[in-house]
Amino acid sequence: MNIKEVADRAGLPAKTIRYYEEIGLIRPLRGANGYRAFRESDLHKLAFLARARGLGFTIEECRRLLALYEDRGRASADVKALAEAHLDDMERKIAELRAMQATLRDLVAGCAGDQRPDCPILAGLAEGTAAGRGGTKPCH
Amino acid sequence: MNIKEVADRAGLPAKTIRYYEEIGLIRPLRGANGYRAFRESDLHKLAFLARARGLGFTIEECRRLLALYEDRGRASADVKALAEAHLDDMERKIAELRAMQATLRDLVAGCAGDQRPDCPILAGLAEGTAAGRGGTKPCH
DNA sequence: GCTTGACCTTCCCGTGACAGGAAGGATTAG
DNA sequence: CTAATCCTTCCTGTCACGGGAAGGTCAAGC
Numbered sequence: 247m248n249i250k251e252v253a254d255r256a257g258l259p260a261k262t263i264r265y266y267e268e269i270g271l272i273r274p275l276r277g278a279n280g281y282r283a284f285r286e287s288d289l290h291k292l293a294f295l296a297r298a299r300g301l302g303f304t305i306e307e308c309r310r311l312l313a314l315y316e317d318r319g320r321a322s323a324d325v326k327a328l329a330e331a332h333l334d335d336m337e338r339k340i341a342e343l344r345a346m347q348a349t350l351r352d353l354v355a356g357c358a359g360d361q362r363p364d365c366p367i368l369a370g371l372a373e374g375t376a377a378g379r380g381g382t383k384p385c386h
Numbered sequence: 387m388n389i390k391e392v393a394d395r396a397g398l399p400a401k402t403i404r405y406y407e408e409i410g411l412i413r414p415l416r417g418a419n420g421y422r423a424f425r426e427s428d429l430h431k432l433a434f435l436a437r438a439r440g441l442g443f444t445i446e447e448c449r450r451l452l453a454l455y456e457d458r459g460r461a462s463a464d465v466k467a468l469a470e471a472h473l474d475d476m477e478r479k480i481a482e483l484r485a486m487q488a489t490l491r492d493l494v495a496g497c498a499g500d501q502r503p504d505c506p507i508l509a510g511l512a513e514g515t516a517a518g519r520g521g522t523k524p525c526h
Numbered sequence: 527g528c529t530t531g532a533c534c535t536t537c538c539c540g541t542g543a544c545a546g547g548a549a550g551g552a553t554t555a556g
Numbered sequence: 557c558t559a560a561t562c563c564t565t566c567c568t569g570t571c572a573c574g575g576g577a578a579g580g581t582c583a584a585g586c
Contacts (some may be wrong), residue, residue: 248533248534249533249534250391250532250534253531259573259574260534261573261574261575262572262573262574263454264535264536265573269572270564275388279535279580279581279582280534280536280580280581281534281535281581282534282535282581286425290512293512293514294511294512294570297510297514298511298538299572300394300486301486301489301490301511301555302486304572305571311511314508315508315511315512317503318501318503319503320499320503320505320508321500321501321502321504322497322498322499322500322501322502322504322505323499323500323501323505325497325501325505325507325508326498326499326505327499329490329493329494329507330494330499333487333490333491333492333494336483336485336486336487336490338486339483340480340483342478343442343476343480343483344480344526346441346476347443347473347476347477347480348438349441350441350442350469350472350473350476351473351537353469354466354470354473355497357462357466357469358462358466359462359463359466359467360462360463361461361462361463362461362462363457363458363459363460363461363462364462365454365460365462365465365466366453367462367465367466368454368465369450370437371434371437371438371441371451371455372430372433372434372455374433374437376412382485388563389562389563390561390562390563399545400563401544401546402543402544404564404565405543405544409543415555419551419552419553419563419564420552420563420564420565421553421563421564422550422563422564426547439543444542444543445542445543450538472569490537518569
């Protein structure tokens with residue numbers, strides 16, 4: 247299989263597949279012409295990666311998941327721990343987003359949204375009376 | 387004021403302040419020694435930026451907010467539109483995270499989490515029976 | 527045989543919003 | 557005078573790729 251076919255079948259851009267090879271997530275063979283020659287097993291791994299990425303796992307988490315997937319002697323506890331840590335990450339992100347949303351919604355609620363310049367949103371950002379609460383760090 | 391003092395007062399790292407200057411968000415003066423000389427107005431802008439970033443606005447959104455903030459002839463409708471667009475962005479992100487969470491939670495629920503290798507999480511990622519639903523794109 | 531178009535390859539730069547650190551100059555306290 | 561703390565610029569790295577250039581390969585059709 248050439249890269250376009252695996253890309254279509256795995257649902258990943260060819261660029262992404264080349265990148266995954268570069269960082270060692272997959273190791274496709276090479277044909278005499280220099281083209282990558284993907285086996286069924288490569289396709290499986292790529293589909294696996296596409297789904298794991300789709301669930302928000304980072305590349306490094308995907309790498310560990312893939313290693314566990316290929317390790318017949320794995321303990322499911324290890325997989326579960328990884329998944330639960332990721333669930334916690336998502337929970338934290340959601341909480342952070344909700345906190346930001348709540349603050350901003352309060353500001354928006356007080357804004358007339360007309361032609362006049364008076365704006366509690368800008369006032370809130372300028373004075374900090376309502377913005378940035380809840381231990382929300384600048385970002386990162 | 388030197389950079390350290392504004393950094394402490396605005397609650398931003400000095401690195402970030404230099405970066406904000408580099409991309410044109412602020413334009414502090416310069417002393418004879420080459421040091422940045424921050425005015426009160428620069429400090430205000432930086433505090434404004436810190437709060438806007440804390441609410442999740444991107445740098446470009448912050449740039450527009452700052453422009454509106456400084457425009458005495460602004461219409462509050464423009465500010466409100468920007469804020470509401472951002473609220474929508476956050477809503478979408480939350481929905482995406484929740485969808486991923488729900489899928490992963492289903493997989494985790496079926497996993498024994500013991501010493502045995504059998505794992506519905508890995509099976510789900512491999513077979514795609516439950517992962518990646520709801521139009522969730524690989525990421526981005 | 528030749529061309530056309532669709533593939534494939536590598537390589538390099540750009541993204542967003544900074545962080546880390548090196549190398550060197552300025553200022554201040556003791 | 558020295559030591560500590562500040563300040564400066566510049567370069568590299570992050571994360572997960574995307575865009576595009578320059579050039580090689582392959583299959584189909586004339």
